[in-house]
Amino acid sequence: MLTWYMIIFAFVTLLGVSTLYYQVFRMIQLDAACRGFKHPTFWAVFFSGGNNGGSGILLYLLGRKKYPSVMTEEQRSIMVSRKKRAGVSLCFLAAGTICLAVSCIFNGF
Amino acid sequence: MEIGAKLKDARSRSGLTQEYVAEAVQVSRQTISNWENERSYPDIVSVIKLSDLYNISLDELLKGDEKMISHLEESTNIVNSNRRLITAVAVNILFLILFVLFNGLITRSNYLIAGSVAIGVISTCTLFYQIILKF
Helix, strand or coil: CCCHHHHHHHHHHHHHHHHHHHHHHHHHHHHHHHCCCCCHHHHHHHHHCCCCCHHHHHHHHHHHHHCCCCCCHHHHHHHHHHHHHHHHHHHHHHHHHHHHHHHHHHHCC | CCHHHHHHHHHHHHCCCHHHHHHHHCCCHHHHHHHHCCCCCCCHHHHHHHHHHHCCCHHHHHCCCHHHHHHHHHHHCHHHHHHHHHHHHHHHHHHHHHHHHCHHHHCCCHHHHHHHHHHHHHHHHHHHHHHHCCC
16 A cells, blocks of 8 residues: 555655756766767767666777766866765665665555 | 974975966866865876976875875775775675575565665675776
């Protein structure tokens, strides 16, 4: 049975997923721009998706090796801040998923 | 003395403004301010540029600041970051094998299922975070 706290856990999970996707999108966009790719936004949309999120990033990380990155100190600090935010999003995602799964297991669906 | 205070002190002694230093190091004035207030740390290339600009040795700038040393180690030690990623992958594979092997046992108890879910989610998120750190 769907309870009010399950809705909250689902909301926390969705919040984590959406913010994580956004941070990954912006990180790829920034990295692609620093490597001189012609359409960084396109690459960001293309690689931040993937069937489970991680495969696109892995492909991008492997593919970008041939292109040297010229990152200014400003861009580097933005990247560091985005990594931290992605970490926070992952915490939300993990907490929301675990709580939702546990409540489903003990209360039934 | 911490690196922020050292940078501020060296800049004052050289009689330079934050704007001038920012232009010379090719960063924004805000970044210089962040370095001096230790909200962020300069990378090794910027530290070399600053030591030239302020006529101060790298030894004087870097030695004695544990936070700065650990920041440089973290940002330059690729072997260490690769090791963490490989460990995260190995741990995920190990858990996957364990879940498959003890599938029958885990499904007997709700507590074991919940624990397995928690372990699986945490290890996957850790792996994903290690991948993100590769940027």
